[in-house]
Amino acid sequence: ESMQIKTASKQYPVLIGKQAINELPDFITHELNQLNKILIITDEKVAELHLQTVKKALIKTGKPVLHYVVPEGEHAKTFEVFYECQSYCLSQQLNRKSLIIALGGGAVGDLAGFVAATFMRGIPFIQVPTTLLAHDSAVGGKVAINHPLGKNMIGAFHQPEAVIYDLEFLQTLPLQELRSGFAEVIKHSLIADKEFYRWLKSNIVDLNNITDEQFLTMITKGIGIKASIVEEDEKEMGIRAFLNFGHTLGHAVEGSMGYGNFTHGESILIGMVYALKLSGREQGLDFKLDEFINWVSSLGYQTTIPLQLEKETLLNLMKTDKKSINEGATFVLLKQLGSPLLMDIADSVLIEEMIEMK
Ligand code: NAD
Ligand code: ZN
Incomplete structure (x- = not known):
């Protein structure tokens, strides 16, 4: 599967599929032939699992290939690691x-x-995502x-030359x-594509048993939705x-x-339940929230705010969120499935709905 963003x-290709990594050397040879060196930046875990596969694929380019291994997760995104x-x-x-x-x-x-955006005022980079979350990032x-x-x-805003999703x-x-x-x-389906949401809800019933075909569908659709939004609004001025x-x-x-105790997605799933409740209250969203909660619970998500968290603390954090x-x-919020809008919500409503959630 391939699409253009x-x-x-900038315009760049996204290639998705089993063994998509084999497309990487050809892309480099055809599009980036003047390159002198390639540096792979990866983390400790991914280096152990997949670095050799990528290095092997890159032999075909005939270019020198270096690699630099950083710590996993948010530990990679520090000033120290950036400096190194x-x-x-x-x-x-x-x-x-x-x-x-x-x-x-x-x-x-x-x-x-x-690193690519800032080294010598910006050099090219290619994304080779290895997580499902990275369909978004x-x-x-x-x-x-x-x-x-x-x-x-x-x-910074720095678009890749390509995204190769193996x-x-x-x-x-x-x-x-x-x-x-x-x-x-799930987020991409709710904000943009009702049919896709229905497809997910009826087909994805066990995260341990997702077929290649299903991965391909969800990643292609998810990236398609993200891309269509980013294409219209690259620098986040609006939609x-x-x-x-x-x-x-x-x-x-x-x-x-x-960070690290609760994954990003597990946290935003709780946030989506909350936003869906607010959407019902403020926008009259017609949505079977009970069915949604049953479905995601069966997939292992928590759908309520962890008890140890204070509502006042959360409220203050929401108010300082950079989007407000x-x-x-x-x-x-959603007016309908697939029809999002922005709305300011008063503190009293925010607290009330948090209390409602547990
Ligand atoms: P991650 O890169 O930390 O990966 C999660 C964990 O999975 C890590 O421990 C990693 O070592 C491991 N891992 C990665 N691939 C693996 C594989 N194939 N097999 C086994 N283990 C593997 O995080 P993530 O969840 O992919 O992404 C979260 C990050 O993305 C956050 O820092 C968030 O801010 C960022 N993000 C950015 C954007 C964007 O638009 N730039 C959007 C969403 C999220
Ligand atoms: Zn996110």
């Missing part, structure tokens, strides 16, 4: 004719993309590291990481905000549970 700043990557690039004499390959999940993609060009005062606060890599993904990524798939559906409370839950502009908090 067209943004104002830049030092490595300089010491290995990479330059504007060098390519960075981000091999890993969203964390590696965000870090490696930001690998497309769209947002790259970032974290600051102690806020996640993803130091970043479904084989997903075979080694732990269940909890699948669950994290699948929440973003790109709809991608934050479920993320206002989700980020608050994720942050206050401590006015009083109260700005939410992405």
Whole structure:
């Protein structure tokens, strides 16, 4: 499966499939032939599992291939690791004719993309996602590291040259990481495609038994939805905000549970339940929330706010979420399935609905 992403700043292909990695050397040979060096940035876990496969595929390019291994997860997205990557690039004499390959999940993609965006004012990079969540993060060009005062606060818009999504890599993904990524798939269906939502709900009943065909469908559709939004609004001036559906409370839950204790997707799933409830109340959304909750519970998601979290704390976190502009908090709600909108919700309503959730 292949598609083209067209943004104002760049057009690039997304190739999805089993053994898609074999397309990588041809793409480099045809599109980036002037390259002098290739640097793969990956994390410890992915290096162990899949680095050799990628290195082997790259032999065909005839280019020197280096690799740099960073810590897993959010530990990759620090100033220290960013600095070490830049030092490595300089010491290995990479330059504007060098390519960075981000091999890993969203964390590696965000870090490696930001290294590419800033090294010598920007060099090309290719996303090779290895998680389901990365169907979301690998497309769209947002790259970032974290600051102690806020996640993803130091970043850039830097579109990749290509996204090569080899479904084989997903075979080694732990269940909890699948669950994290699948929440973003659900999100894409809810904000943009009612039929896709129905398809997911009737076909995905066990995250341990997703077929290649099903992965292909959900990733292709999910990326298609993300791409169509990003193509219209690359720099997040308007509709790109709809991608934050479920993320206002989700980020608050994720942050206050401590990153790593609750995955991103598990947190935003709770945020989506909340946003769906608010949508019913404020927009008259016609939606069978009970059925939704039964379905996602059977997939292993928690659908209520963890008891130890204080509602006041969550409220304050929601209000400082970078997406809110006015009083109260700005939410992405649904008028109907597939029809999102932005709405400011008063504090009193936000608290009431949080109490309702458990
Ligand atoms: P991740 O990169 O931390 O990967 C999750 C875990 O899975 C890691 O421990 C990793 O080592 C492991 N892993 C990766 N691939 C594997 C494989 N094939 N087999 C076994 N283990 C594997 O995180 P993620 O969940 O993919 O992404 C989360 C990150 O993405 C967050 O930092 C978030 O901010 C970012 N994000 C960015 C965007 C964007 O638009 N840039 C969008 C959404 C999320
Ligand atoms: Zn997300």
